[in-house]
Amino acid sequence: MKNFSGKALFLDRDDINTDEIIPAKYLSEITKQALGPYLLEDIKLDGFMPRIDIQEKSVIITRTNFGCGSSREHAAWALEVNNINLVIAESFARIFRQNMFNCGMMAVELPAKTMDRIFRDFAGKETYLETNLEKNIFIITAKQDQLEVSFSISDFDRALVMSGGWVEYADSKY
Amino acid sequence: MGKTIAEKIFDAHHVDSPAEDIHVIRLDAVFCHEITTPMAINDLVSRNKDRVFDTDKIKAVIDHVTPAKDSKTAEQGKILRDWARRHNILDFFDIGRNGICHVLFPEKGFVRPGFTVIMGDSHTCTHGAFGAFAAGVGTTDLEVGILKGVCAFHYPSTIKINISGRMPQGVLAKDVILSVIGRIGVNGATNKVMEFTGSIVDAMTMESRMTLCNMAVEAGATSGICLPDITTVEYLWEFIINEYSDKKAALDDFSRFSSDSDSRYDQVIEHDVSRLEPLVTFGYKPDQVKPVTEMGTIKVDQVYIGSCTNGRIEDLRVAARELSGQKISDSVRGIVSPATPKIFGQAMEEGILKIFLDAGFCVTNPTCGACLGMSNGVLAQGEVCASTTNRNFNGRMGKGGMVHLVSPATAAATAIAGYITNSSLFKG
CATH class of the missing domain: 3.40.1060.10 (Aconitase, Domain 2)
Known part of the structure; x- marks a missing residue:
């Protein structure tokens, strides 16, 4: 199973699409590793400097409809090779969300109110997020501030995370 | 309580429900192209599972970058080509017979009402026009589709x-x-x-x-x-x-x-739609639309007519009607990509290609190329394109370029004027 805890990167925008996560010109790569340096290269977000701001981050926290647009699993892979296996958002585009779980990664939705609170209290601070998959909670910490947030994922999604992805799961079952 | 068409298709293809609301369905068609399939093929090979569930139900095409533009895209084509050959996938469309997947495969009669279709391409939803459930998926779903002929979805709402x-x-x-x-x-x-x-x-x-x-x-x-x-x-x-x-x-x-x-x-x-006017996008999201008449004067550097959205013969016909006897503006690069060889041939026979050429358009071979900024018409920083494609995302047709999505009629009129404008077909 992959790691789902670490420093958080806040992307305070709706509708971040997969062309922004990994531009199409890199789709001619045929290894996941090659995508690494280009993660979020074309994102439209004031003041964001991909190569600097992504460093050492393991969790992305963002707004609605993250991962819309192209079906490219390269978006999930570009995250994976940067050691980011968890994205928390108010909502996701269907294909991106499925791609994440299919790779044994997690895309977790939280209610708008909770997301607003997380952004209000933690965005802009050095924030650490710990995932507890047994209790289904995130523990979010920045210096003295701490917030515990419960989340839910379906049994199917959990099975994909536990088994390491959809290929192994499907091949053993169908 | 009755059922929707999507529910009926799911019921007819049900294999399993591994969790509440998750339906694993049997697939009637798995479509493949050279951008998202090679990674699935390589992964299957590395897992020692280099098999296909049904050679007849898998269709493959090289369409995104064709002819190959560099060593990397040549390698992607080669991986798909070699795989199609070793598994005896007869419906594999290589250069000379290839076209944009979502135009070519319907044209070949590969999609029927009631079918379930997946492809590692978000615009697979196109095939729903035939009364099919057709969904774009990522490479892992595609890989399982190739291997097992199944895919998991939520029951359709x-x-x-x-x-x-x-x-x-x-x-x-x-x-x-x-x-x-x-x-x-x-x-x-x-x-x-x-x-x-x-x-x-x-x-x-x-x-x-x-x-x-x-x-x-x-x-x-x-x-x-x-x-x-x-x-x-x-x-x-x-x-x-x-x-x-x-x-x-x-x-x-x-x-x-x-x-x-x-x-x-x-x-x-x-x-x-009685009061609808021709529309154009103005931002970086496809829901940012307004009537062309409210757009002001937006000069364009390039006009692109093609793609799985608007590269079909009726699109070329309507653009040609507007372009007939006209020249495009000196400041505009016009590019048209008929979406398949059949459409290319039809456009030739109907005199449409001549109209495009006489107007000053460059006619390219069938390919997705420019739509996603991979080849055949990539924009430079700061350039503006009126395009009949489907996405105006930041950087979509080239880093720092701006895309305005329009109909083929608006695209043709824009090419002539040099700025975004309505076609003469619209009398509103």
């Missing part, structure tokens, strides 16, 4: 878009779908099927219905879908002539896949 009224002259299917996306937003149909019905859809050609369904994903939808009717039968007739005694028999059979009048919808949207 449907938004019905009832399109009615009187279509104004010069307003095209592209304007209709842009108006729907503008209305419901890029997140408006996420995890839903968009079912397009109503008198306007009934009167549409299959080509126009494909344009409509093509952009369902731009509202977040899993699949677009139209109900099969006599227009569907007519389009498919050459492929099914031996399966049915007559067209009525085919229509009766296809009608198994239609929505019941008492189906339950997530939402029903009445969409009257």
Whole structure:
């Protein structure tokens, strides 16, 4: 199973699409590793400097409809090779969300109110997020501030995370 | 309680429900192209599972970058080509016979009402025009599709878009779908099927219905879908002539896949197009649309006519009507990519290519290229393109470039004027 805890990167925008996560010109790569340096290269977000701001981050926290647009699993892979296996958002585009779980990664939705609170209290601070998959909670910490947030994922999604992805799961079952 | 067409298709293809609301369904077609498939092939090889579930149900094409532009894209083509050969996949379309997947595969008769289709390409929703459930998926779903012929989805919840009224002259299917996306937003149909019905859809050609369904994903939808009717039968007739005694028999059979009048919808949207004008996008999201007449004077550097949205023969015909006897502006680079060899040939026979050439357009081979900024018309920093494609995302057609999505009629008029403007076909 992959790691789902670490420093958080806040992307305070709706509708971040997969062309922004990994531009199409890199789709001619045929290894996941090659995508690494280009993660979020074309994102439209004031003041964001991909190569600097992504460093050492393991969790992305963002707004609605993250991962819309192209079906490219390269978006999930570009995250994976940067050691980011968890994205928390108010909502996701269907294909991106499925791609994440299919790779044994997690895309977790939280209610708008909770997301607003997380952004209000933690965005802009050095924030650490710990995932507890047994209790289904995130523990979010920045210096003295701490917030515990419960989340839910379906049994199917959990099975994909536990088994390491959809290929192994499907091949053993169908 | 009745069922929607999408629910009926799911029921007919049910394999398993590994968790509440998750349905694993049997696939009738798995489509492959050279961008998202090679990683699936390599992964299958590395897992020692280099097999395919059914050679007849897998169709493959090299379409995104063709001819190959560099060593990397040549390698992607080679991986797909070698794989198709070693598994004896007969419906593999290489250079000279290749075209844009979502135009080529329908043209070959590969999609039928009631089918389930996946492809590692978000615009797979296009094939819903035939009354199929067709969904874009990532490479892992594609890989399992290739290996096992199954895919997992949530049981479909449907938004019905009832399109009615009187279509104004010069307003095209592209304007209709842009108006729907503008209305419901890029997140408006996420995890839903968009079912397009109503008198306007009934009167549409299959080509126009494909344009409509093509952009369902731009509202977040899993699949677009139209109900099969006599227009569907007519389009498919050459492929099914031996399966049915007559067209009525085919229509009766296809009608198994239609929505019941008492189906339950997530939402029903009445969409009257009587006052619709040709539209254009103005930002970086496909729901940022406004009438061309309200756009002001936006100069363009390039006009692109093509793609799985608007590279079909009726798109080229309408653009050619506007371009006939005209020259495009000196400040505009015009590029047209007929979407398949058949369309290219038709356009040649009908004199359409000559009209484009005489007007000053560059006619390219069938390919996706410019739409996603991979080849054949990439924009430079700060350049502006009026394009008949489907995405105006930041950097989509080239880093720092700006894309305005329009219909083929608007694109042609814009090429002549040098700025975004309505075609002479629109009298509004």
